[in-house]
Amino acid sequence: MISFEIPPFIQNQLQMIRMVAEQAMRPYSRELDENEHERPQAFVQMTWPFTQQMVKSSLKPLMAQANGNGSNGSNGSAKPKREGPDFNMLSFIMMIEQLSWGDAGQYLCLPHPMLGGAAVDSAGTPEQRVRFLKKFTEGDPKWGAMAITEPGAGSDNSAMRTTAVLDSDTNEWVLNGEKVFITNGALALKESDGLCVVWATVDPSAGRAGIKSFVVEGNTPGVTIAKQEHKLGIRASDTVALHFDNARIPYENMLGEHSPQPTESRKGFQGAMKTFDASRPAVAASAIGIARAALEFTKDKLAEEDIVIDYTKSLHELTAVERDVIEMEARYKGAWLLTLRATAHMAHGESNRLEASMCKYRAGDAVTWITQKSVELLGPKGYTREWLVEKWMRDAKINDIYEGTKQINQLIVARSILGYSRRELK
Amino acid sequence: MLDFRPDEEQKMLTETISRYTRERVRKVYRDAEEDGEIPAALVRAGWEIGLLPTALPEEYGGFGDYSAVTGALALEEFAWGDLAVTLYVMTPNLVAIPVLLCGTEEQKASYLPRFCDEAPPRVTAALTEPAVQFSPYKLKTTAVRDGDEYVLNGSKTFVPLADNAEMILVYANEDGITQAFIVPTDAEGVVVGDRNKLMGIRSLPANLVTLNNVHVPASSKVGGETGIDFSLILNHSRVALGAAAVGMARAGFEYARDYAKERVQFGEPIAHRQSIAFMLADMATEVDEARLLVWETAWMLDQGQDVTREATIMKQQVDRMVMQVADRAVQILGGYGYIREYPVELWLRNARGFATFDGLAMI
Numbered sequence: 184m185i186s187f188e189i190p191p192f193i194q195n196q197l198q199m200i201r202m203v204a205e206q207a208m209r210p211y212s213r214e215l216d217e218n219e220h221e222r223p224q225a226f227v228q229m230t231w232p233f234t235q236q237m238v239k240s241s242l243k244p245l246m247a248q249a250n251g252n253g254s255n256g257s258n259g260s261a262k263p264k265r266e267g268p269d270f271n272m273l274s275f276i277m278m279i280e281q282l283s284w285g286d287a288g289q290y291l292c293l294p295h296p297m298l299g300g301a302a303v304d305s306a307g308t309p310e311q312r313v314r315f316l317k318k319f320t321e322g323d324p325k326w327g328a329m330a331i332t333e334p335g336a337g338s339d340n341s342a343m344r345t346t347a348v349l350d351s352d353t354n355e356w357v358l359n360g361e362k363v364f365i366t367n368g369a370l371a372l373k374e375s376d377g378l379c380v381v382w383a384t385v386d387p388s389a390g391r392a393g394i395k396s397f398v399v400e401g402n403t404p405g406v407t408i409a410k411q412e413h414k415l416g417i418r419a420s421d422t423v424a425l426h427f428d429n430a431r432i433p434y435e436n437m438l439g440e441h442s443p444q445p446t447e448s449r450k451g452f453q454g455a456m457k458t459f460d461a462s463r464p465a466v467a468a469s470a471i472g473i474a475r476a477a478l479e480f481t482k483d484k485l486a487e488e489d490i491v492i493d494y495t496k497s498l499h500e501l502t503a504v505e506r507d508v509i510e511m512e513a514r515y516k517g518a519w520l521l522t523l524r525a526t527a528h529m530a531h532g533e534s535n536r537l538e539a540s541m542c543k544y545r546a547g548d549a550v551t552w553i554t555q556k557s558v559e560l561l562g563p564k565g566y567t568r569e570w571l572v573e574k575w576m577r578d579a580k581i582n583d584i585y586e587g588t589k590q591i592n593q594l595i596v597a598r599s600i601l602g603y604s605r606r607e608l609k
Numbered sequence: 610m611l612d613f614r615p616d617e618e619q620k621m622l623t624e625t626i627s628r629y630t631r632e633r634v635r636k637v638y639r640d641a642e643e644d645g646e647i648p649a650a651l652v653r654a655g656w657e658i659g660l661l662p663t664a665l666p667e668e669y670g671g672f673g674d675y676s677a678v679t680g681a682l683a684l685e686e687f688a689w690g691d692l693a694v695t696l697y698v699m700t701p702n703l704v705a706i707p708v709l710l711c712g713t714e715e716q717k718a719s720y721l722p723r724f725c726d727e728a729p730p731r732v733t734a735a736l737t738e739p740a741v742q743f744s745p746y747k748l749k750t751t752a753v754r755d756g757d758e759y760v761l762n763g764s765k766t767f768v769p770l771a772d773n774a775e776m777i778l779v780y781a782n783e784d785g786i787t788q789a790f791i792v793p794t795d796a797e798g799v800v801v802g803d804r805n806k807l808m809g810i811r812s813l814p815a816n817l818v819t820l821n822n823v824h825v826p827a828s829s830k831v832g833g834e835t836g837i838d839f840s841l842i843l844n845h846s847r848v849a850l851g852a853a854a855v856g857m858a859r860a861g862f863e864y865a866r867d868y869a870k871e872r873v874q875f876g877e878p879i880a881h882r883q884s885i886a887f888m889l890a891d892m893a894t895e896v897d898e899a900r901l902l903v904w905e906t907a908w909m910l911d912q913g914q915d916v917t918r919e920a921t922i923m924k925q926q927v928d929r930m931v932m933q934v935a936d937r938a939v940q941i942l943g944g945y946g947y948i949r950e951y952p953v954e955l956w957l958r959n960a961r962g963f964a965t966f967d968g969l970a971m972i
Contacts, residue, residue: 184616185678187908273611494921495840497744498964506925513902513926516919520901521894524613531612541894590887597886600893601870608886 187523193274200278203229204285209571212286215419216574220411222370223289223419231324234295238319241271245309268530272461276468276526280519283472287578288419290469291366292326295319298462299327299371299398302380305457306396306438314435315378315398325377325401326370329458330362330425338591340382341391345427347383347437354434356397358383358427361409364585368423369408376401380438381427396438405430416577456536461529462586463539467522467546470582474515474550477557477575482508484561504560511553518546537599544592547582554579613901619679623686625658630690638691641812642955647697653728655687655698661705662725664972669721675709677845677907680972681852685900688856692959693813695853699970700769703734704778706845706971707789711837715828716791734778734789735765735818736968745780745787745843745967750820752781752788752830759783759790759830761798761823767969771801771816778831779820780839780968787839789831798823809958842971844920848910849970851903851923854931854963855896861938861956862892869941885941892934899923899930907972928963935960 207225215223282290296303296319303315319325336342345360358381362368371377379399386393399406409424485491485508492505501509521542528535554576558565565572583589598608615623633651641647660683665671687695705724708716723730738749750763761781771777777799779792792799802817831837866889869880879885902923909916935957939946946953 184612185614185619185904185908186610186612187905188610190610268610268612270610494918495746497742497746499742500744509922509925510929513922516905516922517898517902517926520905521898523611524897524901527611527613531614533614541897545894545898593887593890594883596894597883597890600866600889601880601886603880603886607881608883 189277190270190273193270193277196274197277197281200281203233204281208282208285208289211289212419212571212574213568215286215289216416219413219418220421221419222374222421223286223292226286226289227292227294227324231294234293234324235320237275238296238300238316242313242316242320245313248309268532270530272464272529273523273526276464276522279465279468280472280475283469284476285472286419287469287473287575287581288417290472291417291420292370294324294326294370294375296327296378297367298329298458299378299380301461301465302329302396302458303327303378303398303438305461306380308438308440311398311435311438318376318378323375325375326367327377328365328367328371328379330365330368330379330381332364333361334363338588341394343382343384343394344387345381345383346387347385347395347397349385349434350431353431355431356434356437358397358399358405358430358432360427361424362427363410363424364412365423365425366585367421368425369411370421372399372401372403372406372425373408379425381425397432398436398438399430399432400436403430403432415580416574417581459587460536460539463543463592464522464525464529464535466582466586467518467525467542470546470550470579471515471519471522473575473579473582474511474518474546474553477550477554477572477579478508478511478515480570480572481511481557481560484564507556507560511556514549515553518542518549521545537596540587540592540595540599543586544589544596547584547589550579551583613904615682619682622663622679623682626660626683626686627689629654629658630687634690634694638694638812639952639955641691642693643949645811645814647694647812651694652697655694656729660699661702661729665705665709665721665724669717670725671721672725677848677910677972678904681848681903681907684849684852684970684972685856685859685903688853689860690856691812692853692857693810695856696769696810696813696970699849700733701729702849702971703769703968704730704732704776704791707734707778707831707837707842710841710845711789711832713831713833716831716833720791730776731770731774732776732778733768733770733774734780734968734971735768735771736780737765737767737965739764739766739817743965746839747785748780748782748787750779750781752783752790754783754827755824757827758824759827761790761792761820761825763820765818765820767805767807767815767965768801768818769813769815769969771818772804772814774801777818779818783836786836788836789839789842790825791829791831792820792823792825796823796825807962809955809960809962840915840917843967844906844910844916846968846971847920847924848903848907849972850963850966851899851906851927852972853970854927854960855900855903857956857959858892858896858899858931858934861935861953861960862889862896864953865889865892865938865941868945879941888937888941892937895930895934899927902926931960931963 207229331340333343347356371379381397381399384393405428407426409426412422525535525538525542557572558576662671663673664675708720752759777792779790798821800819805815869885870878872879906916906919906923938953939957945951
């Protein structure tokens with residue numbers, strides 16, 4: 184039944200997260216933007232306990248299953264059956280929105296499995312999920328990261344060249360190659376005992392079929408930070424290039440059932456794609472959080488100038504600025520609803536690939552436009568670094584680009600609605 | 610809790626409407642548009658789906674529960690078939706819904722049961738005025754209290770089926786506030802004027818109506834002394850029109866998509882080109898987004914919330930969306946899009962109307 188009601192437990196949780204955003208993020212926004220590569224300490228300290236709790240509760244059913252039904256043997260990838268909708272993803276999406284309202288760059292530094300966790304969840308076995316994610320329930324803050332993109336493989340990630348070769352003497356995978364644009368790469372692998380899911384090919388001649396995902400844990404020898412990027416926005420976020428030089432990881436760190444044969448299936452690559460079903464709404468939610476921050480700020484500042492929108496005015500009575508604000512609100516709201524739909528479909532166990540791409544590209548587009556409009560509407564003051572809107576405009580643009588550019592998501596939507604293959608619609 | 614899937618009953622309803630639009634409406638709507646006339650049998654079949662009675666409470670002879678969300682689903686499906694047919698079949702709603710929402714007990718008891726009959730009552734409503742700067746909140750038509758009566762003066766336009774109506778719900782400005790009055794068409798001073806010559810929805814007869822010192826009893830004011838909550842009525846209208854716009858836009862999108870897959874140039878379907886495929890991706894996304902905006906506003910209405918802000922935001926976005934989608938549909942068909950043998954030019958003409966259709970549909 185169609186409903187827009189947000190479960191009360193999420194509403195309560197959001198109040199707490201709003202407090203985090205106001206107290207541990209906003210006061211440091213400017214400083215962290217000006218001093219790139221500095222870490223958001225206050226935010227990390229305040230959110231680590233939340234993460235531990237969240238990961239604990241998501242692992243609970245898996246661990247209960249492992250303990251209770253252990254005698255059933257290794258029942259591979261069977262997921263625990265649930266009764267009713269699973270709103271954990273929705274709670275995460277709404278948390279991302281609120282944290283990004285606080286500061287999108289800092290949000291990305293959330294000590295949390297993040298994209299790496301999403302990959303472990305969608306491609307890993309229950310045993311692997313417990314083994315790799317348990318560390319996020321204890322000890323010091325840790326980060327998760329994911330490495331897909333390479334200098335020569337962006338949207339076309341099937342062109343990746345990083346290799347994983349099995350050393351049968353030691354039963355280890357040996358990774359070699361270079362990965363770029365890795366969010367939290369340094370935090371996950373050098374500054375904590377976190378993890379990074381690395382996508383690599385076990386057979387470069389096999390194309391997509393050869394691509395598998397591997398969990399590289401913090402402080403693994405042979406992994407070096409090749410470069411720390413300097414960016415347009417989200418400067419508080421850690422973005423690095425990683426170099427793998429004979430980095431050895433245990434055989435069991437390949438995600439999924441252990442069948443390294445490249446030709447058997449495209450499961451590995453599909454795992455990467457499945458990760459996007461969850462990560463694209465997450466990026467959209469982050470975009471929306473920035474959009475809301477800019478919209479609220481702009482409306483507040485306009486109100487100080489006695490410009491308050493009267494929603495009963497006809498088109499002829501509205502000024503150009505008022506019409507702009509209403510359009511900003513519409514684009515914000517529309518993109519948010521698309522995001523909620525993609526997330527709700529997931530909660531109800533429905534496929535959401537099309538919806539995930541739709542919300543991602545629409546939200547990236549909306550936040551880019553809304554924040555640019557905000558700076559415009561606030562005039563010379565909007566352009567100063569005294570206010571955060573100019574930063575939000577710079578932060579916003581990444582949402583048009585990462586987790587699949589706007590165009591690659593349009594392409595996915597186009598193929599889906601036309602029923603076309605990759606060959607038919609390039 | 611958060612869910613975007615219609616329930617079984619809603620699915621059954623939209624399937625029924627879809628059968629009607631596919632098997633009946635789409636067979637004749639193009640000729641109807643050219644002739645300026647919708648076959649009576651088609652209207653009857655549309656009424657027999659029973660949308661309005663299912664929205665009216667049992668105590669007034671209906672057999673259902675009112676839900677703006679269900680109404681929005683139904684309207685989208687109807688308008689996918691044809692907008693003019695939709696507005697024609699739904700014209701009784703223009704009186705029934707405002708009375709249901711804001712009428713006094715006497716008014717509800719006296720009017721609502723008539724909408725549950727086999728044939729709908731011959732009633733309509735007049736909100737829009739023939740002016741460039743029209744605002745539903747600042748009407749130029751006036752209502753002045755005179756003892757036990759109201760005196761109405763002014764001009765109305767886009768009054769659907771006025772020629773055949775026994776009664777018109779006239780919106781008028783009483784001391785700066787929009788109120789509604791039940792006016793019999795045979796009252797002295799009511800002049801049903803020329804039929805509107807419109808850009809689109811040409812199969813829907815709509816007329817100019819003039820009110821020259823029309824006297825009606827004070828009891829004809831909807832809602833009695835307190836009057837109506839006009840925002841509430843307008844918001845219901847905006848949800849209805851929003852849903853209709855989504856339905857028509859979806860029709861345009863689907864037609865253009867199917868055409869692009871069949872039309873071969875340079876040895877392959879034009880949909881194989883990103884320039885066409887990306888337009889279609891945008892159309893699909895914008896239609897979905899607009900539908901969600903409509904649903905959310907409808908859902909909030911059902912929760913009893915004031916949605917004046919949401920309905921305004923939604924309306925402006927939907928008006929933009931339907932125009933853009935209809936325009937792209939014409940563009941994708943190229944030269945054929947401009948030819949009246951194909952339906953897309955009709956949808957482009959209809960689309961532009963949504964900016965001025967306030968009050969022309971109601972759920």
